[in-house]
Amino acid sequence: MKFVIEKTVLVKGVSKIQGITNRKTDFPITASVLIRTHGMNVSVYATDLETGFEGFYSADVETEGQVAVLSKKLFEIIKDFPSDFVQLEAVEGKMLKISAADNVTKAEYHILCTNTDDFTILTNIEDMVFYELDALTLKDMIDKTLVTGIPDDERAHLIGLYLEILEDEKNIIRMVATDGHRLIKVDRTYEISMNIPMKTGVILSKKGMTDLLKLLEAGGQVEIGFRENNFIAKKDEETIVSRLLEGDFPDYNEVIPEEIETRLKVSKQSFVALLKRMLILTNDRFRAIVFHLNSDKLEVTATNPEIGDSKEEIPIDYNGNSFEVAFNPRFFIDSINEIKSELIVMKIANEKEPCVFFGEEDPDYISVIMPMTV
Structure with a gap:
């Protein structure tokens, strides 16, 4: 694998996975980023086995392939790299060579590769039905509910955000969160009925929604959908897949x-x-x-x-x-x-x-x- 990519583009992609790859898990692969070539595009993929991110970015691909390296080390190297264009090259599948793409800047780094076979894709999003929402509206709702924090607790209603689509009540999308001492409820109205097939609400991972915020901050439209017990959000060429939490969310109407x-x-x-x-x-x-x-x-x-x-x-x-x-x-x-x-x-x-x-x-x-x- 060998390609040249604009530094700001690569930094943009790798920065969005730092929350995912910096979490402590029992699986070393969750600290790595998988980089793959797809024609004249390069994909950046990472997962903590609960949340996954994949982004596709334009690059000048010389030879195709894939490589996995420690996400944090790659990010620290490229964010302040002294060249506007970066060349990444897999060396015998054991090292990733990072160098300046111009003939002037003298900068070269080598970092060890990790095993690409350990990566799993959370779900396939091909042929999915998506529903459009305003990205900044969704971001605002998540920001407001995340003030309840993410406790060291495994109970779904404490580590999750409850999402409801109320089609019968003026097309309302609702988020609710609690930490046991307080409760936050946010309602927003969307103009066109989305007809999302949700008989009841779902519990979204607070950690996954924290990662989603980086996808939403530029504004525009975001597409959301559900498949195989996963919540999927897609914006342009970047996608977040977050596993839904299992459990019961308390009847918030009894609390209010x-x-x-x-x-x-x-x-x-x-x-x-x-x-x-x-x-x-x-x-x-x-x-x-x-x-x-x-x-x-x-x-x-x-x-x-x-x-x-x-x-x-x-x-x-x-x-x-x-x-x-x-x-x-x-x-x-x-x-x-x-x-x-x-x-x-x-x-x-x-x-x-x-x-x-x-x-x-x-x-x-x-x-x-x-x-x-x-």
Whole structure:
């Protein structure tokens, strides 16, 4: 195998697999990238056996073939390579020679090859039916739900995002995520019915969706589909295949409180700034801050015997009774950072019920946070 490719093109492809190949697994091949020639194109493929990525890129191919090398080492070499065009050549199937394609730059690297036979393709996407979505809309939904984090837990509802297509309700695509202490729900409407054959929702891997974000960031349209218990997203010449998670996702409608008449409105900028200051006095043992709700002001206090205490007030528009309730401020900050509206609307019934909040101009992105006991 021997070909010449533009450095920025190769870097673009190899950079998108770093999240996949840098994960710890029991299989050494998951740290490698498989590079293959296809006529006048070169493909870059990697998998952690749960998520796979393949991209096709234009190249000047002299001899065809394939080679596998450590993904991280290849990326570190090519990202700052001193030539705009890079030549890759397999040497007796044991080494990959990386050199400058021009006759001026003197730069040459050799890295050991790994076994190409160990690679498995997660699923075949030929003859698949795909459905188009706006890439930035899908990216925004994933960004918003991923604030719940990826815990060290094997339960599907904690390490996954729940995806639903609600054709009967104004063509809504919905994502829901939880970490057991909070729940995020995002709805977006698409204009044309996609008729995706989904009788129930599916659970997408949070890790796989993290990898998908790199595919979506340039905007445009993305095609999505399902096959053999896999979620597939295809954009231009790049494809992500992510295995669906098995398990039950809790009924999120039971977590979200029914209509609450008590509402509080507060400036997003003032509120998040206050929360960040309060966060200074929290740690792993003392995470809670206390909201003291009154008709025209919100008093927030933090007490940490290991550090100190604090108290602040900000003006609010509130139509309920006075009471106190404790929350983890980090959960509010995570969600508010994804809200574009200038005003935050919070619905709190009492000190025992969850708090529901959203941006005034985007009620289809809601966060539900459980209160804490102090």
